[in-house]
Every structure is written in structure tokens, then in C-alpha cells.
Amino acid sequence: KNQVEQSPQSLIILEGKNCTLQCNYTVSPFSNLRWYKQDTGRGPVSLTIMTFSENTKSNGRYTATLDADTKQSSLHITASQLSDSASYICVVSLDSNYQLIWGAGTKLIIKP
Amino acid sequence: ETGVTQTPRHLVMGMTNKKSLKCEQHLGHNAMYWYKQSAKKPLELMFVYNFKEQTENNSVPSRFSPECPNSSHLFLHLHTLQPEDSALYLCASSQIGTGSQHFGDGTRLSIL
Numbered sequence: 001k002n003q004v005e006q007s008p009q010s011l012i013i014l015e016g017k018n019c020t021l022q023c024n025y026t027v028s029p030f031s032n033l034r035w036y037k038q039d040t041g042r043g044p045v046s047l048t049i050m051t052f053s054e055n056t057k058s059n060g061r062y063t064a065t066l067d068a069d070t071k072q073s074s075l076h077i078t079a080s081q082l083s084d085s086a087s088y089i090c091v092v093s094l095d096s097n098y099q100l101i102w103g104a105g106t107k108l109i110i111k112p
Numbered sequence: 113e114t115g116v117t118q119t120p121r122h123l124v125m126g127m128t129n130k131k132s133l134k135c136e137q138h139l140g141h142n143a144m145y146w147y148k149q150s151a152k153k154p155l156e157l158m159f160v161y162n163f164k165e166q167t168e169n170n171s172v173p174s175r176f177s178p179e180c181p182n183s184s185h186l187f188l189h190l191h192t193l194q195p196e197d198s199a200l201y202l203c204a205s206s207q208i209g210t211g212s213q214h215f216g217d218g219t220r221l222s223i224l
Contacts, residue, residue, distance in 0.1 A: 009152075034212075043116070043202050043204075045215070046212060046213075049212065098143065098145060098157065098160050098168065098206070098213075100157070104152060
């Protein structure tokens with residue numbers, strides 16, 4: 001069964017600290033993996049997208065990694081800011097269109 | 113400015129009411145989607161339209177009726193909804209073949 005599991009379900013850290021969010025997937029065939037950020041009351045916004053051959057992708061303070069052998073991805077946030085408080089969702093694509101398998105997300109809270 | 117606009121942002125309705133959700137995309141995309149997002153659950157794909165033609169209906173109850181008059185507009189007509197239909201309804205658009213979906217900020221629907 002195609003699944004995307006994220007951990008932890010929620011995380012609280014202090015402003016300025018780093019954190020890493022995890023994503024494990026059992027999806028086949030695999031086209032690409034994306035991380036989305038969803039602020040409260042807003043729609044998801046794409047942070048990174050990685051294909052099978054890429055093992056790291058950065059977007060500012062966000063760095064995503066992908067290990068296609070172990071079917072794991074992580075999202076590392078450096079020097080967290082209050083505005084990083086949001087849900088972070090891992091999504092694996094079966095093809096190049098709409099066949100997406102969504103994780104339930106990690107809710108991240110940054111405290112001052 | 114997300115490029116995908118949803119109205120209304122909030123909707124409260126009784127189980128016997130009829131209402132419609134509207135989505136408009138200004139990105140020149142040729143595919144549009146409706147998703148349901150319930151608390152702590154992965155996004156659920158409801159409907160997909162490619163070039164105004166419905167290509168996916170994920171066993172959605174008939175009390176949800178989509179309409180796509182052109183590639184820029186998408187509606188979700190609601191009637192005789194149930195309390196478990198209370199959720200955030202998200203609209204997205206993409207260019208077929210790229211797989212990168214852009215989301216609106218959703219309509220928060222509450223069924224009394």
C-alpha cells in the first residue's frame with residue numbers, strides 16, 4: 001500500500017534552534033518527493049521538490065534530503081524563526097501529474 | 113497573492129442548505145483539483161479536471177458536485193451535507209506534466 005509517514009506529529013522548539021523533520025514512504029513507482037509548508041488558515045506552499053536522482057535540495061534555511069534506497073527524506077530547518085511555525089507536509093508523487101500520496105504533516109511551533 | 117483564489121474563506125451551513133464553493137486560478141494552468149483536509153489527516157483528493165474534463169472522482173459522495181466551466185474556474189456545489197463533511201476544502205491548479213500544484217487558501221466549511 002502506498003503510504004507516507006511523518007514524524008514527529010508535532011514539535012516545539014525555541015527560536016534560533018535547528019530542527020529536523022522526518023518522512024518515510026512506501027510508494028511505488030516513485031516520481032518525486034516534495035515538502036510543503038502550510039501556515040494556519042492558508043493553503044500549502046511548495047518548499048522543495050526532489051527527483052529520484054537528487055539527494056539534497058535547499059531553499060534558504062530549509063534543506064531537504066532524500067535517500068531513495070531507504071525511502072526516507074528529511075527537512076532540516078536552520079536558525080528557526082517565529083514565522084517557521086506551521087505544518088510541514090511530505091508528498092510523494094507517483095507520476096508527473098496528480099497522483100500524489102500525502103503525509104499527515106508535522107506541526108512545528110517556534111517559541112520565542 | 114497565491115495565484116489561486118477561493119471564496120468564501122469561511123462557510124457555515126445547515127445540513128439542508130445548498131451552497132457553492134468557488135475557485136479561480138490566474139496562473140494559466142490547465143488542470144484544477146479539489147481536496148478535503150480534515151484535522152490531523154492527509155489531504156484527500158476529491159476531483160481532478162484536465163482541460164475542463166473530469167478525470168478523477170475518488171469515490172466522493174454525490175452530495176458534492178463539481179463544475180469546471182473553463183480552465184480558470186472551478187466550483188464545488190454542496191447539498192444535504194453531513195457533520196463529518198466539516199473540513200477545509202482546498203483548490204489547486206497545475207500545468208499538466210509538471211506535477212507542481214499551487215494551492216488556494218481554502219474554504220473552512222462547518223456543517224451544523
